[in-house]
Amino acid sequence: MAKLTIRDIAALSGVSKSTVSLVLNNSPKVDPATRRHVLAVMRRNRYVPSFAATALAKGSTRLIGMVVPGLSWHMVASINIGVAAVTERSGFDIILYTATNDRDYGSLIDRILTSSMVSGLLVVSHEQPLEPLVQLHSDGLPVVLVNTIDADVALPSVTADNYDGALTAMDHLLQLGHERIACVQGRMVYRCCQDRYRGYLDALRSAGIQPDPELTKPGDFLPEQIRARSRELFALPPDQRPTAVFAHSDVTAYAVMTAAAEAGLRVPEDVSVIGFDDIESAAQIRPPLTTIQQPFVDMGKRAAEMLLEAIGPADDVPEEEPADERPRLVMPTSLIVRASCGPVPVTRSPRGRSQTTSKA
Amino acid sequence: MAKLTIRDIAALSGVSKSTVSLVLNNSPKVDPATRRHVLAVMRRNRYVPSFAATALAKGSTRLIGMVVPGLSWHMVASINIGVAAVTERSGFDIILYTATNDRDYGSLIDRILTSSMVSGLLVVSHEQPLEPLVQLHSDGLPVVLVNTIDADVALPSVTADNYDGALTAMDHLLQLGHERIACVQGRMVYRCCQDRYRGYLDALRSAGIQPDPELTKPGDFLPEQIRARSRELFALPPDQRPTAVFAHSDVTAYAVMTAAAEAGLRVPEDVSVIGFDDIESAAQIRPPLTTIQQPFVDMGKRAAEMLLEAIGPADDVPEEEPADERPRLVMPTSLIVRASCGPVPVTRSPRGRSQTTSKA
DNA sequence: CTGAAAGCGCTTACAG
DNA sequence: CTGAAAGCGCTTACAG
Numbered sequence: 001m002a003k004l005t006i007r008d009i010a011a012l013s014g015v016s017k018s019t020v021s022l023v024l025n026n027s028p029k030v031d032p033a034t035r036r037h038v039l040a041v042m043r044r045n046r047y048v049p050s051f052a053a054t055a056l057a058k059g060s061t062r063l064i065g066m067v068v069p070g071l072s073w074h075m076v077a078s079i080n081i082g083v084a085a086v087t088e089r090s091g092f093d094i095i096l097y098t099a100t101n102d103r104d105y106g107s108l109i110d111r112i113l114t115s116s117m118v119s120g121l122l123v124v125s126h127e128q129p130l131e132p133l134v135q136l137h138s139d140g141l142p143v144v145l146v147n148t149i150d151a152d153v154a155l156p157s158v159t160a161d162n163y164d165g166a167l168t169a170m171d172h173l174l175q176l177g178h179e180r181i182a183c184v185q186g187r188m189v190y191r192c193c194q195d196r197y198r199g200y201l202d203a204l205r206s207a208g209i210q211p212d213p214e215l216t217k218p219g220d221f222l223p224e225q226i227r228a229r230s231r232e233l234f235a236l237p238p239d240q241r242p243t244a245v246f247a248h249s250d251v252t253a254y255a256v257m258t259a260a261a262e263a264g265l266r267v268p269e270d271v272s273v274i275g276f277d278d279i280e281s282a283a284q285i286r287p288p289l290t291t292i293q294q295p296f297v298d299m300g301k302r303a304a305e306m307l308l309e310a311i312g313p314a315d316d317v318p319e320e321e322p323a324d325e326r327p328r329l330v331m332p333t334s335l336i337v338r339a340s341c342g343p344v345p346v347t348r349s350p351r352g353r354s355q356t357t358s359k360a
Numbered sequence: 361m362a363k364l365t366i367r368d369i370a371a372l373s374g375v376s377k378s379t380v381s382l383v384l385n386n387s388p389k390v391d392p393a394t395r396r397h398v399l400a401v402m403r404r405n406r407y408v409p410s411f412a413a414t415a416l417a418k419g420s421t422r423l424i425g426m427v428v429p430g431l432s433w434h435m436v437a438s439i440n441i442g443v444a445a446v447t448e449r450s451g452f453d454i455i456l457y458t459a460t461n462d463r464d465y466g467s468l469i470d471r472i473l474t475s476s477m478v479s480g481l482l483v484v485s486h487e488q489p490l491e492p493l494v495q496l497h498s499d500g501l502p503v504v505l506v507n508t509i510d511a512d513v514a515l516p517s518v519t520a521d522n523y524d525g526a527l528t529a530m531d532h533l534l535q536l537g538h539e540r541i542a543c544v545q546g547r548m549v550y551r552c553c554q555d556r557y558r559g560y561l562d563a564l565r566s567a568g569i570q571p572d573p574e575l576t577k578p579g580d581f582l583p584e585q586i587r588a589r590s591r592e593l594f595a596l597p598p599d600q601r602p603t604a605v606f607a608h609s610d611v612t613a614y615a616v617m618t619a620a621a622e623a624g625l626r627v628p629e630d631v632s633v634i635g636f637d638d639i640e641s642a643a644q645i646r647p648p649l650t651t652i653q654q655p656f657v658d659m660g661k662r663a664a665e666m667l668l669e670a671i672g673p674a675d676d677v678p679e680e681e682p683a684d685e686r687p688r689l690v691m692p693t694s695l696i697v698r699a700s701c702g703p704v705p706v707t708r709s710p711r712g713r714s715q716t717t718s719k720a
Numbered sequence: 721c722t723g724a725a726a727g728c729g730c731t732t733a734c735a736g
Numbered sequence: 737c738t739g740a741a742a743g744c745g746c747t748t749a750c751a752g
Contacts, residue, residue: 375738375739376738376739376740377739377740378738378739378740378741379737379738379739382737382738389737389738390737390738391737391738394737394738413744415744416743416744416745416746417743417744418744419744
């Protein structure tokens, strides 16, 4: 069971090591008959070239690194599905770095990644500092960021259009006649949440509605806090109580719905709730959640494609010009209409706000 | 920015390559002063040894492979958290193989894994053929299986105690007075589902209740099918209708609850529903789901520990004796009581079954 | 189209 | 405690 080497294959097929190597690398300069023969010998002996030796000799690996903030997020899992789909058929394997604690994030970056183990890096960014990545990128390592990203970072990226998604969510609510729409925020240090909140505000304003600060609640993606803040919302006097809630995530929406139920409010009869993400259970809960779907799988695919393109065709790596184009892909979201949003309750429908919307 | 090599460090610190290598490998035969000095030089120049060269020279990598059936499952994500927690502090990195399609599973195994890229393999098994793994294992590659596994496979493994979990779930229901308890099955080709079903049957029998075949429904983890089969359950005449449902997964339970709502039945007043898994949203939905928690994170930790132990301390790899002990760890589950199960509806409570349970 | 040779960056006996 | 040398298994000009 001793591992076979290229030398063994050479001996077994009666050619030199060089020739074996050439067939390994699909060189056109090998006689077709020779190649077939060598290939057959390799197959018969279940020969697999040593990964390490190949990497050393070539100076590059068929490995791309993927840095994620834990796998338990629906987002990360979905992105990975997309990434895996494209890396799979490109012969690349992915090595996974779970950057759990911020502490060693920096060292992770320059420890492992400088060891030239990886020919490219996919980062599902988080709250981590981005400078080390910028550094790496300008040193010539292909890097692409997925999901949250600060607009001013000079790195290729693919994100979802959170602003537009929020606009769409709000339009849905607005068209159902809602005017007092609350917003339960996510983690506001995230760019994506900031964008969603801007969308909330802008949608309101362009409908001629002055945002009521009292209807904005922090949630920080913490179920406890979300429930507490939602309770405040639902404890408001009937004429001030929101008739709809825009939650910054589906799980946030669940907690809002729980609070609603505790307050004796029915969804969607008494209060409409819209989420963001479209996680798997969104269709399964009662009532099925209306939400904004983020195209995570596609985002993963596109990101992987961008990265592979940047890595280039194995050989002609243009060391000198690190592809100064920094593509930013912003992917559209979609409104998934299920049952958690309904028309504004009739008993309260036309209320005396200072302005009237131009919408139905 | 040219990558520094051990030679550069040697030159910069005025010692030989060997010495640098020795400090790299924490050899005790290096003068402490020399070591400090070399270390300082390395740090100052941000030197990182080449992964490929180290792997080639040592004949082994600090990489462990993890084969998973897609990341979108809660289970896989949680297991990975555990795995990452232990590999992280052991200096191992994990390379992730997402075995999406069965087709290339076999080739995946012997392609990549034989290339000696990986010093151990963690497999979150699925419906995949296990023979290639057994082969690999007897060839000396440490392998450990996580989660589903056939009892007769001669491989180290860590699984959850699905049988006992089912027993616990059923006991909970039984103690609430339920006698007509339905079971909505998962994918019955999975060992775990078979175990859960055995638990269901045995719990019933040891409570003196003859299982009613009509109360067992296939679901196969398919929401559509689950809903359809549940509808049949709830359409039964009131005296034959189940008062409780044991679902083989939380998501299955969600679909059952949806069907119940559609049938005008309240949970838990009219029908109790218990799940299996304890996924994140289980606490968030309405009503919060009572369920059996599987210790996925711990399972991942234990599996990683077993694997690292099998890999051993880098050097003394006992090539000859491939550790013939094949530990099987079966980890306990826990009952998480929330609000989806209640006492049997009073209007129906003492019904004329042929047998009476000995329980309250 | 094929072979001999040097080299990728480390590790590991072996001398000293 | 430290150095010179061979070797890990490939790849890649360079001859032929």
